[in-house]
Amino acid sequence: xxxxxxKIPIGPIHPSLAEPMTFNFEISGERIxxxxxxxxxxxxxIEFMARNRNVVQIIYLAERICGICSAxxxxxxxxxxxxxxxxxxxxxxxxxxxxxxxxxxxxxHILWAGIAAEELGFNSVLYLSWKVREEVLxxxxxxxxxxxxxxxxxxxxxxxxxxxxxxxxxxxxxxxYKDAYQTLEDVFLKDPSIxxxxxxxxxxxxxxxxxxxxxxxxxxxSGVKKDVRQDQPYSAYADMDIKAITPDIYSGEVNGDVFxxxxxxxxxxxxxxxxxxxxxxxxxxxxxxxxxxxxxxxGVLKKAKGEGVGRHEAPRGEVIHYVKLNESxxxxxxxxxxxxxNNLMSWLPMLQRQEVADIxxxxxxxxxxxxxxxxxxxxxxNTSKEQxxxxxxxxxLSIEKTRRxxx
Amino acid sequence: MDFLNAKDLLSFLQKxxxxxxVESHLETRTAGIKKEEFHNxxxxxxxxxxxxxxxxxxxxxxxxxxxxAGNDNGETVDLVYLFSLFYGEKFKEISINIKVSLxxxxxxxxxxxxxxxxxxxxxxEIKEMFGVEFIGLPEMRNIFLPEDFxxxxxxxxxxxxxxxxxxxxxx
Numbered sequence: 416x417x418x419x420x421x422k423i424p425i426g427p428i429h430p431s432l433a434e435p436m437t438f439n440f441e442i443s444g445e446r447i448x449x450x451x452x453x454x455x456x457x458x459x460x461i462e463f464m465a466r467n468r469n470v471v472q473i474i475y476l477a478e479r480i481c482g483i484c485s486a487x488x489x490x491x492x493x494x495x496x497x498x499x500x501x502x503x504x505x506x507x508x509x510x511x512x513x514x515x516x517x518x519x520x521x522x523x524h525i526l527w528a529g530i531a532a533e534e535l536g537f538n539s540v541l542y543l544s545w546k547v548r549e550e551v552l553x554x555x556x557x558x559x560x561x562x563x564x565x566x567x568x569x570x571x572x573x574x575x576x577x578x579x580x581x582x583x584x585x586x587x588x589x590x591x592y593k594d595a596y597q598t599l600e601d602v603f604l605k606d607p608s609i610x611x612x613x614x615x616x617x618x619x620x621x622x623x624x625x626x627x628x629x630x631x632x633x634x635x636x637s638g639v640k641k642d643v644r645q646d647q648p649y650s651a652y653a654d655m656d657i658k659a660i661t662p663d664i665y666s667g668e669v670n671g672d673v674f675x676x677x678x679x680x681x682x683x684x685x686x687x688x689x690x691x692x693x694x695x696x697x698x699x700x701x702x703x704x705x706x707x708x709x710x711x712x713x714g715v716l717k718k719a720k721g722e723g724v725g726r727h728e729a730p731r732g733e734v735i736h737y738v739k740l741n742e743s744x745x746x747x748x749x750x751x752x753x754x755x756x757n758n759l760m761s762w763l764p765m766l767q768r769q770e771v772a773d774i775x776x777x778x779x780x781x782x783x784x785x786x787x788x789x790x791x792x793x794x795x796x797n798t799s800k801e802q803x804x805x806x807x808x809x810x811x812l813s814i815e816k817t818r819r820x821x822x
Numbered sequence: 823m824d825f826l827n828a829k830d831l832l833s834f835l836q837k838x839x840x841x842x843x844v845e846s847h848l849e850t851r852t853a854g855i856k857k858e859e860f861h862n863x864x865x866x867x868x869x870x871x872x873x874x875x876x877x878x879x880x881x882x883x884x885x886x887x888x889x890x891a892g893n894d895n896g897e898t899v900d901l902v903y904l905f906s907l908f909y910g911e912k913f914k915e916i917s918i919n920i921k922v923s924l925x926x927x928x929x930x931x932x933x934x935x936x937x938x939x940x941x942x943x944x945x946x947e948i949k950e951m952f953g954v955e956f957i958g959l960p961e962m963r964n965i966f967l968p969e970d971f972x973x974x975x976x977x978x979x980x981x982x983x984x985x986x987x988x989x990x991x992x993x
Contacts, residue, residue, distance in 0.1 A: 453965075454965060454966065455964070455965060455966035455967065455968070458966045458967075460977070462978075463977065463978065498849075498851065506855050509854075625884050625886075626884070626938065626939050626940060627939055627940040628886055628887050628888075628938065628940025628941070629940070639909070640909065640910045641886070641909040641910070642909075643915075645910075645911070645912055646906075646908075646909045646910065646911070646912070646913075646914065646915030647860060647906075647913065647915040647917070648853055648854070648912060648913065649853045650853065650854075651854065652853075652854075653853035653854025653856070653858055653913075654854040654855055654856065656912070657912075659910075699855065722864070722902075722919075724862070724904060724917060724919060726917075733888065735888045735889060735904060737889070737891040737902060737904060737919075739893065747893065747895070748891060748892075748893045750889060750891035750892075752888060752889040756889070756943060756944075757888070757889075757940065757943070759943055760939065760940055760942065760943060
């Protein structure tokens with residue numbers, strides 16, 4: 416009997432989340448033999464569009480790179496421009512920047528937790544997590560006027576202040592998340608069925624994480640203690656003692672599997688709450704913008720010459736922006752890098768030898784968009800027989816596996 | 823592991839690379855209310871010695887590559903490799919930004935994917951967007967552009983002005 420492998424293309428387009436993406440799997444029976452990635456379906460040429468825009472206009476373009484990390488990209492971009500032009504940011508603005516960025520981390524990690532639960536077939540947990548997430552979105556709306564795309568960041572500071580009236584509401588929300596932590600821990604870390612589906616699944620070793628230049632919770636779950644907030648602190652992070660969270664803090668061991676990635680993200684929600692608390696307690700007084708007049712600011716930037724790199728630890732990992740100003744209206748170069756770009760390659764070792772029913776949770780575990788699970792074609796290479804699986808059917812496979820385990 | 827500070831790291835590189843360094847400087851930044859200082863390294867090396875520079879960094883610690891930023895300035899194609907070294911402790915990490923200038927007519931440089939496999943995505947992107955040849959890059963297919971994209975068009979080169987002409991034709 417000969418062993419035949421099957422080809423399974425998954426993707427590229429599904430409109431639910433960002434980043435459509437094609438996976439070409441080579442499978443033998445139920446096991447994945449090899450993976451080939453084909454991204455690019457969502458390449459919008461944003462850096463190209465920026466060639467005809469000035470720095471302030473690019474902030475809003477950067478904000479729209481991602482709907483979920485819509486604070487991270489403008490944060491990193493503003494830091495890059497400030498480094499290139501030598502602009503100082505007032506301390507109060509640095510603290511407000513961090514508060515917004517950490518609120519975003521809370522909502523992004525809980526959103527991810529809900530999606531992960533859905534992939535496993537626990538829809539009630541999805542509803543529970545997203546209900547918990549609503550509180551922080553309400554708070555962001557109160558502080559910035561928007562639930563996403565906050566429009567807070569500006570070169571040299573932030574655009575809106577956090578006033579005395581806001582503080583009680585922020586504290587109330589933080590208390591809510593301290594209570595919610597217990598719920599999240601019970602649901603995700605102490606539930607035996609989630610542990611059964613995620614332990615020893617989608618493993619990435621410490622060496623792989625280093626060699627493939629992984630970032631963020633994906634790298635930390637494999638034991639790489641890498642976090643920009645710790646390694647090269649900036650803004651208000653420099654006044655705190657932040658430690659990169661690895662799963663051994665909670666479970667005493669590092670396996671680098673999907674369960675470890677859940678641990679890291681759940682713990683980081685709580686870490687964010689502590690960071691915001693520190694920022695509110697120590698919020699300095701003073702200006703929030705180094706140059707409130709935008710025309711004047713653009714005039715300064717037009718005469719600036721230099722290169723700058725801006726880094727920020729986004730919910731998914733390090734965001735890094737490179738800007739080159741060359742005494743002109745528009746920046747000469749703007750290069751933005753999102754964390755999923757570096758984590759793409761992490762899928763290769765993770766998906767090796769995994770079951771087809773585990774594809775959704777392993778792919779979701781690096782927190783990209785799972786949206787690409789649109790259409791699956793199974794082709795038998797011997798008989799050329801084609802079978803088309805939809806996203807629903809693939810998730811059904813995953814749900815059935817959970818049910819099987821629970822029985 | 824021994825952490826080097828940025829000054830020592832720069833003199834280590836200068837000692838080993840000597841005249842192959844075209845330009846180098848330390849960038850000093852401050853962070854936080856206490857204005858704590860930290861340094862980053864900017865380095866420009868000759869094209870032939872770029873791979874040796876990365877190998878030199880690897881003797882210290884496995885370097886993390888963030889991305890390669892490309893720039894076609896009309897005369898040369900400049901690549902800026904954004905590396906970082908020494909993660910794990912507060913203020914210990916150093917960003918090393920290594921710049922390489924390539925000939926605009928026929929830009930080529932040695933691939934580092936055999937040293938750092940994680941560099942593959944970004945090398946492939948620069949290859950298709952700027953037409954830079956990476957010698958030894960194992961995966962030559964397009965990553966972001968479609969497979970049937972014209973082979974002699976590089977979207978991020980200076981002469982490219984966008985879709986205007988094509989859009990006009992289509993409509």
